């Protein structure tokens with residue numbers, strides 16, 4: 687018992703150390719965020735996830751962001767249930783024809799300033815579903831996208847890097863206004 691107590695007092699945290707923000711993401715965001723940020727968000731972002739037609743592997747990696755290892759909330763990032771409470775739309779999958787209208791309505795329901803992060807290769811350009819009769823294309827074919835995070839699926843660390851870059855960029859822009 688004493689050994690366990692001693693170990694728990696001296697052992698460091700078991701969570702993943704935060705990755706540095708992604709440099710490519712920072713460059714992409716420099717174009718898109720500066721002109722949009724109008725108010726300071728207090729270094730927190732609320733995220734609404736939208737599955738526009740993915741195979742659900744991207745969702746499995748997104749779910750991992752909330753577990754005790756990646757622990758997204760320690761950075762001030764959290765998922766919300768409604769676009770009306772969101773700053774960021776995190777969209778996965780190619781946009782299917784059936785989901786096009788829902789994605790547009792979700793975008794319209796999200797208050798300004800807002801940012802769209804396209805997750806995975808399908809969200810960038812349709813990925814392996816590009817050209818399908820059921821698919822419109824990547825997310826940017828339907829709504830404006832501020833940041834793409836590549837991968838099939840992207841790892842939780844890649845998503846965390848992109849989101850931390852977004853948080854950093856939004857915070858810097860807001861401070862400058």
Ligand code: SF4
Pocket residue numbers: 739740741742743744778779780805806807808809813814837838839840
């Ligand atoms: S990027 Fe890959 S994992 Fe994500 S929805 Fe497309 S096929 Fe599935």
